[in-house]
Amino acid sequence: MYGQSLVITDVRLTPVLVADPPLLNTQGVHQPYTPRLIVEVATAGGVTGIGETYGDGKYLELARPLAARLPGCRVSDVNRLFTLADEVAVDAARVDDAVDVGGLRGVQSADKLRLSVVSGFEVACLDALGKALGLPVHAVLGGKVRDAVEYSAYLFYKWAEHPAGRASEPDDGWGAALDPAGIVAQARLFAERHGFGSFKLKGGVFPPDEEIAAIRALAEAFPGRPLRLDPNGAWSVETSLKVAAELGDVLEYLEDPALGTPAMAEVAARTSVPLATNMCVTTFQEIPEAFAKGAVQVVLSDHHYWGGLRRTRELAAVCRTFGVAVSMHSNTHLGISLAAMTQVAATVPGLDHACDSHYPWQSEDVLTSRPRFTGGKVAVTDTPGLGVELDRDKVAALHARWLDEDFRALRERDDAAAMRVADPGWTTPAVPRW
Numbered sequence: 001m002y003g004q005s006l007v008i009t010d011v012r013l014t015p016v017l018v019a020d021p022p023l024l025n026t027q028g029v030h031q032p033y034t035p036r037l038i039v040e041v042a043t044a045g046g047v048t049g050i051g052e053t054y055g056d057g058k059y060l061e062l063a064r065p066l067a068a069r070l071p072g073c074r075v076s077d078v079n080r081l082f083t084l085a086d087e088v089a090v091d092a093a094r095v096d097d098a099v100d101v102g103g104l105r106g107v108q109s110a111d112k113l114r115l116s117v118v119s120g121f122e123v124a125c126l127d128a129l130g131k132a133l134g135l136p137v138h139a140v141l142g143g144k145v146r147d148a149v150e151y152s153a154y155l156f157y158k159w160a161e162h163p164a165g166r167a168s169e170p171d172d173g174w175g176a177a178l179d180p181a182g183i184v185a186q187a188r189l190f191a192e193r194h195g196f197g198s199f200k201l202k203g204g205v206f207p208p209d210e211e212i213a214a215i216r217a218l219a220e221a222f223p224g225r226p227l228r229l230d231p232n233g234a235w236s237v238e239t240s241l242k243v244a245a246e247l248g249d250v251l252e253y254l255e256d257p258a259l260g261t262p263a264m265a266e267v268a269a270r271t272s273v274p275l276a277t278n279m280c281v282t283t284f285q286e287i288p289e290a291f292a293k294g295a296v297q298v299v300l301s302d303h304h305y306w307g308g309l310r311r312t313r314e315l316a317a318v319c320r321t322f323g324v325a326v327s328m329h330s331n332t333h334l335g336i337s338l339a340a341m342t343q344v345a346a347t348v349p350g351l352d353h354a355c356d357s358h359y360p361w362q363s364e365d366v367l368t369s370r371p372r373f374t375g376g377k378v379a380v381t382d383t384p385g386l387g388v389e390l391d392r393d394k395v396a397a398l399h400a401r402w403l404d405e406d407f408r409a410l411r412e413r414d415d416a417a418a419m420r421v422a423d424p425g426w427t428t429p430a431v432p433r434w
């Protein structure tokens with residue numbers, strides 16, 4: 001038997017609650033704490049690999065039986081993770097979970113739930129394999145083609161603090177951003193703190209004219225810098241076309257202006273502004289229709305729901321074949337996922353658009369040393385594995401919060417419910433909202 005030292009002996013799952021600022025989106029506002037799941041895979045050879053993924057209940061329910069199937073497999077048997085995950089039953093009621101923030105990341109299905117869980121295990125296995133071989137994850141994936149990965153600042157409309165009475169962590173000096181001046185001030189902070197040179201604004205929060213004004217203000221403050229606007233499908237085709245016409249001279253791309261492939265295709269047919277998505281192409285099954293209709297010009301992979309780093313590379317190959325650009329987007333995540341994004345992005349040829357990451361919004365992490373953005377880029381480490389290590393005390397502290405009964409309601413991310421704390425009449429807006 002080959003690879004005895006690579007055999008998995010133990011899998012540890014640790015759900016945590018991570019501080020998150022009051023960032024606004026079309027569904028509501030981020031909760032003060034977001035659930036994430038830390039995955040650790042230990043081998044007979046004595047190395048432990050780490051990964052992370054969504055931590056809401058429905059992901060935990062799948063992660064636990066999958067974890068139980070892994071001892072005895074090798075960390076190199078990454079393909080097997082998918083087969084094993086297929087054996088785990090998904091509760092159909094959980095797929096359409098009405099409160100799922102998945103409304104911001106495309107259709108939900110049992111397959112996609114499984115892939116989101118597998119991604120955490122895949123990253124942990126690749127980390128362990130890299131550590132065992134003395135190779136960075138990018139080498140396990142075939143080798144890096146760049147030494148640093150560029151990221152875009154991810155701007156959000158934002159309150160200064162969470163609604164009164166809600167425990168939360170210090171705001172790191174970001175303050176409120178509720179108008180064009182606030183967004184420009186936030187962008188300046190991002191540029192000062194992390195050196196970002198391109199900017200994405202999360203839209204779908206205010207009427208489109210206000211968001212157009214914010215992008216115009218950014219274009220004036222940062223002339224010539226790439227700008228993106230992402231209302232998460234909140235606009236009609238006509239509104240999308242109006243925004244495209246008004247901002248066409250300054251936008252790098254519009255991200256998911258309208259919801260779904262048919263609407264995106266209609267917008268794409270009537271504007272020369274490129275359209276990007278992390279909502280209408282989120283699975284391989286959605287690619288044929290979207291590409292045939294020319295609905296998107298840039299696909300933003302999220303390695304969590306695409307099923308990991310190797311599938312992100314497969315997605316990139318399909319996109320290359322069809323002349324569609326590829327880049328990456330993220331959800332609220334910790335440094336393990338930033339390291340994973342950076343390692344895979346380093347291996348993807350022709351990554352022409354900066355990836356975006358929520359990571360600068362996270363004041364907490366579970367690592368001994370946090371990845372840093374310098375000049376808007378994260379350096380691709382050559383340290384074995386992902387190049388990051390868990391700080392056990394930090395994991396324990398965030399897990400203790402998850403265990404705390406006072407925080408139980410936050411174990412499921414629900415941006416609409418978080419908004420109802422401030423606005424009891426709030427319901428998730430109908431689409432299109434404008």
Ligand SMILES: O=C([O-])C(=O)C[C@H](O)[C@@H](O)C(=O)[O-]
Pocket residue numbers: 023024025101104105202230232278329330331332
């Ligand atoms: O690019 C995107 O659509 C996202 O980043 C989705 C996220 O859920 C974002 O809207 C958020 O966290 O509010």
Ligand SMILES: [Mg+2]
Pocket residue numbers: 230232255256277278279329
């Ligand atoms: Mg998006």
